[in-house]
Amino acid sequence: MNNNYRSIRFFHHGAITSVNGLAPTTTVLQWLREHAHCTGTKEGCAEGDCGACTVLVGELRDDDIDQLQLRAVxxxxxxxxxxxxxxxxxxEDLSTNLQDLGPVQQxxxxxxxxxxxxxxPGFVCTLQxxxxxxxxxxxxPTRQQLADELAGNLCRCTGYRPILDAGQNMFEQPRLRIDKAPIVAALRTLRSEPPLHYKGANPAFEQTPARPDDTPAAARTDHFHAPKTLAALADLRLNHPQARLLAGSTDIGLWHNKQFRxxxxxxxxxxxxELRNIRAQNFKARPGLWIGAGARLEExxxxxxxxAPNLRELWLRFASPPVRQAGTLGGNIANGSPIGDSAPALIALGADIVLRRGEQQRRMPLQDFYLDYMKTAxxxxxxxxxxxxxxxEPALRLRAYKISKRHDSDISAVCTVMALCLDAEGTVQEARLVFGGMAAIVKRAHAAEASLLGQPWDEAQLNRATLALAQDxxxxxxMRASSDYRMRVAQNLLRKxxxxxxxxxxxxxxxxxIWPSARGDSVTGSAA
Incomplete structure (x- = not known):
């Protein structure tokens, strides 16, 4: 491992900023308010739900380092x-001059x-x-697209209408965009920096359990490593198996903020x-798709x-845009949560998970990766x-349904993605009925599937499969739903x-x- 520790370096307020000495778990929000004294960004929920703390993060595109990509997180x-x-x-980086506001602010x-x-401020950053x-x-954007963009900004004391009005009106203002040239120049300079190895003081929390070595928390320094290549990551992970892997921080960040872990x-x-790569790649002699574990949820x-166009509604309702712009697919899968919305879709599509240890690579069906509650292989x-x-396959009948208390930006009570293949006579040739929220892990309904295979896809067989769900x-x-409610919902979704x-x-x-088709016929189309 490279022990050449250095400061954290990033572009902020028109210049490259260096930070040393702070705990690695210092949040961007804490740094902005307490150290940079940029108090426009607000703390609301401190768990990534309300959007009051939304900021913009800029990075050079992987495929074109002359282009800047901005993400609201x-x-x-x-x-x-x-x-x-x-x-x-x-x-504060947009405009602080009341006489010369940018188009979004105006x-x-x-x-x-x-x-x-x-x-x-959170709304402004999202709209920017x-x-x-x-x-x-x-x-x-259409008005509905603006509503989807703002799904992660939940405080609407003025109501929905005037904020959406502003989203449409900003395109009628005189065109004024962020000057990206100095940002791109600074980021190109920062690309030459070696991989980040950082250590900072670990603040003492009364809630923090002692480590096995009984070293007082206040006397420790904690380490943060950010390798830049897949090989370096594999080597670092092999030599530090006890270290915690951090991807989008949309879950681990809450362990720190809310649980004081x-x-x-x-x-x-x-x-x-390399982990963000998404490419076409054959899968077991069939055309396939490779999605790197570090690919952000949005991409x-x-x-x-x-x-699979019928997954679009599930995509729009998966968390919120700021969460999807930060979280990763691999992190969502490796988390092992029984209510993660990615796993049902991927298992229903027959995905494999690709695992790496040093130079060795192994793969398994994703459905076999989950062993027990929050326990993986x-x-x-x-x-x-x-x-x-x-x-x-073109004949695959794929549907995705999510049931939650709030329509947008909420955790599922039940999430299911179901796939069927029928022959010309309507006989079920293949069935993958995958449910989240129904067990300690995301899993297939094997008894219900078995009741369908080789049988006609008619109402009588549907009723048998519905009853079989109770065996699965x-x-x-x-707090999200009762056992009876979840079972009734699962049975009703199978009927749907x-x-x-x-x-x-x-x-x-x-x-x-029950929802109007304002989002367009995104999940409609042919009967298949």
């Missing part, structure tokens, strides 16, 4: 060392889209990212560009929807390298699948939805 869950080599823009004023103002992206593409030594995956789900020194899946699952009761995919007069998904 939650500052409250991101650790400061993850900014190394990147650019940080808060609301639109918020003109449309009376702010009341107490606490949430406004949207504005930059659409200006770059030469497009204008001692995270110890961290190995960050975000600087390894990974975009790739999944490109090959990962071995010491091993990490997730990629997810690999076949392209769906004994769901728990928790049948109504949409039966050979005789199948119904379009929009006919079975």
């Amino acid at each position: 939650n500052a409250c869950t991101q650790f400061l060392p993850t900014l190394d080599g990147l650019a940080l823009l808060s609301v 639109a918020m004023v003109d449309c009376h889209a702010s009341q107490c103002g606490f949430c406004t 990212a949207c504005y930059e992206r659409h200006c770059e593409a030469g497009s204008t 001692d995270l110890g030594e961290l190995i960050y995956l975000g600087a390894v560009s 990974a789900w975009q790739a999944l929807v490109a090959i 990962l071995q010491p020194g091993e990490f997730v390298e990629a997810l690999h899946l076949p392209l769906p 699952f004994q769901p728990l009761t928790d 699948l049948w109504l949409e995919t039966r050979l005789d007069q199948p119904l379009c998904p929009s006919e079975l939805s």
